Amino acid sequence: MTQAQQRSQSEPAAPAYPRHWEADVLLRDGGTAHLRPISPADAELLVSFYSEVSDQSKYLRFFAAMPTLSEREVRRFVDVDQQDRVGMVLTVAERIIAVGQFERLPGAVEPGGPESKGDLAEVAFLVQDKHQHRGIGQLLLEHLAQVGREVEVRKFVAEILPENAGMIQVFREAGYQVKGGYEEGVMHLEFAIDPTTTSLEVMQSREHRAETASVRRFFGARSVAVVGASRRRDTVGRQLVRNLVLGDYQGRVYVVNPSAEAVAGMPAYASVSDIPDEVDIAVVAVPSEAVPDVVLDCANKGVHGLVVVSSGFAETGPAGRRLQRQLLRVCRTYGLRLVGPNALGIINTASDLALNASLSPVMPPRGRAGFFCQSGALGVAILENVSRRGLGLSTFVSAGNRADVSGNDLLQYWEEDDTTEVVLLYLESIGNPRKFSRIARRVSRRKPVIAVKSGRTTQGVPMGHAVRASEAGQAAVDAMFRQAGVIQVDTLDEMFDVAQLLAHQPLPRGNRVAVVGNSDALALMASDAAAAAGSRSMPGAGCLPRPAPRTSSTRSTTPSTRPTSTRSSPCSSRRSTSPVPRWRPCWPSWGSSRTSRWCPASSPPRASRSCCGSPTSRGAQPAAARSRRTSRRRPRSARWPLRWSTAAGSTARSRRSSLPTRPTRSGPAAPCCRR
């Protein structure tokens, strides 16, 4: 409210073109479009837009047959002051596909004086028929409401014909308190446009749906065009074709090369537009200067997205940065999503849709982890590491300079992707941390999210990444990860350790570790390491008997969702200097299944704790080292952690966890050498 007010005051008087209203938006099906204020220069575009709207839609908009717009009506559409009459258009490929407007009603609600402006505005949309059901009305309403708040409109009214079910739904589902009724055969709706909790939730779930759809169309591509496929061996384009074909891709592969008739035994097309069938994604390996032209070619064909593996963009300097900006601009204008540039590519290991649209000849084994990273070189290292460890991946993206598709999009996709149980992120830079934190808070409640953030201390980012430096420094990054429930690790090795632990072991119930060994010296070192990592360890052999813990009758008995109180441990009377795990994540999909695998259903969970509750059986030290990180997570459910935290309220948190920097740790391969 105040924000809107303030912005409106900093705004010069109308009709200056309000550039900050412009936005690139993602439609429900994952395509992109550009939203901008209407301007007087749009008259011609508007006429051609209107000619492609069906008579039915026109009737629903104007309540009368309006086959064409007169000159005067067109001017009324486009000559707006963007204060009392506001118009916005949605464009794809510089053609208007939808128009949304509102018009302030004169002093209708608060007649505070003759000069007072009304705070009620009538809102209306018109969407081209072929673009209906893409969530455009909702997007327009969202943006018009934001504009309305800025120009001090408090309420929207809309008059809709009862048969216009789609539009009624747009208003009903936006999350506002809509009041309405029939008057003379017309439905009259009215609602305040201040954002409500519901409207923000609605918005976020729509954002989630659109971004998920956008990424799904990459991973689920049924046909791929390789642009820049070359006949010569050892070229990038050739390698891409090879990887696709040898990676058991079951869709269609098209090669595009204007100067060859065939590549690797496949007929080559001169351009993407020449391909007879539909093309879902295009993998682009042409020199960087030629990439924008490829985008136009792909847009003409109706391709959903591009994977640009070509280098020579922002990573090379200012000229490349300009080129990258231009590339993104063209992609957004024509409604394409972009992975890269300078990307290694994307991989999907699903059996029915195996897709290796990357430069990596190694296809990782199929598994339950989704991996997002940026740099291509790192991507190769990761894929090799993954294969060596036998840790399977479900999906893999190396987004290079991540000009468009980012870790945030992938998080959205993985949230509901059934093939992915663990999310691994190697973040070289975080461009939109607010959004990351918003999404990660939600995703980490359902699936573990493990992240390496490089440049923790130096705030260094690779060339090609445009980010601002944080002033709050590392403490803020750590706080953000922690608040978002993300397991933060320092190295790739550590990330894979945690991922393997989460993928193959039940969640530890607490931080008690029993060390099993045949050497006291080694066991002591192991328990030292465990203690240093924040676990309570008990040196000695075998599973130690332990007094039956006190149980709290108020807690649920479902093992995978119940917070574990370390207070029930016999050690709890000692004041611990280590972080106390105060919660258990609720990832039912894999937590329960693993638990049931390791704990026979017949045995009571608590009795079996010392054997299966702690992950000592697979090497005490790495497990102990990890448990500290694991303990940093907590679910973001608004309900139960509160109750829980009250219970643990008197436990002072360790200061270790709040220190701005933590000691660098070597990989768990050599855990004894850590100190």
Next chain:
Amino acid sequence: MLSALTGAPDGRQLTDEELTTVLAAYGVDLWERVPVTSVDEAVAAGERLGWDVVLKATAAHLVQRPDLAHVWRNIDTEDEMRDAWQTMQALIETRVTADFVVQRNAPAGVPVSIRAVEDPLFGPVVSFGVSGAASDLLGDRAYRIPPMDQLDAHEMVRDIGAAPLLLGYRGSEPVDVASVERLLLHVAQLKNDLPQVRRLDLSLVVVGLQGLTVLTAAARVEAATDARSDWYVRRMVEAGETQPG
């Protein structure tokens, strides 16, 4: 409410009145401070505030230094004020820059500080710590990113190494931690709503056994560079500015 803030294009410090208004809108009661430069002004201020006041030096090199006796509490009469003024002038040699203020006497408690900044990368960041030179130098602060919930606030207060001071240390009564959590949430909400507040520093908040008092606060406003682009409307990150993460 903040309409006056955009007058200065390069941003400016908020006056005490403006800050009091802004904080009051978020349920934070900032106690009045009366800057004084002479003993007569100090006496007048004491009278106006109804006595039971403190006289304290607020220059950066003097605050939070118990060894320098920068604050004189429980001044109830004009005589006491004159006495305090003279004694403190004797103790503090650099009185030219001492920046004396008179303020109502707050209930005793643990001094804490709450800071909120608009970070170029994260947007709002709220931090919390116990006041004192040692805490500052050791960096004993907890950070959180708004929007914050009650659990965040609960943990934040307990995250710092000096948390035992609040929860009962060496036999002291635990102070009203719940009120600190509420204040943190209010500040987080303010910062989340108002990106124009570049920096908000509640540098002296005294947490007593019941409730707390906000004694010192300062804020700087600047035009917001990034108006929470995707908070109220969906939009993809613009080409040319920050890339998405």
